[in-house]
Amino acid sequence: MVNFELNGAHVSFEAPATMTLLDMLRVELGVTSVKKGCEQGECGACTVLIDGYPMTSCIILAPQVEGRHVCTIDGLAENPLMKELREAFMENGAVQCGFCTPGILLSAYALLRDNKRPSEEEVKTAIEGNICRCTGYVAIIESILDAAERIAPD
């Protein structure tokens, strides 16, 4: 039995020892915002926040989140910083197929939470584990910088 917090709610789930966190969230608990891509820790589509920090849920076993706080994009629906990020992504055309978007938003959220005015290089570093096959990254990086400007104007 794995006991953890998911988006602020306590969850108890009987997970096989070899089940990944990704499968527990997406297949068993129906959290489909967590995407399944490479399943090798390379693409970032399955990114979630564990105790506040971005992690790839495909290479973490479900039992490893015992007692931890797991946050998906759903848990930040009303969060003001995430709202700014979502709006910036929409305005800049940073979403095409959207497969990478939840993971990138979570990585960007963790960056701006801890660093209100990151440099372009810091943004690139923060999302280096998130692969986007559609947009070419320019609009994504601009969106994160735009959101930073909105939350912490000069």
Ligand code: FES
């Ligand atoms: S599905 Fe987890 S990193 Fe690609």
Ligand code: FES
């Ligand atoms: S928008 Fe399609 S993978 Fe990023």
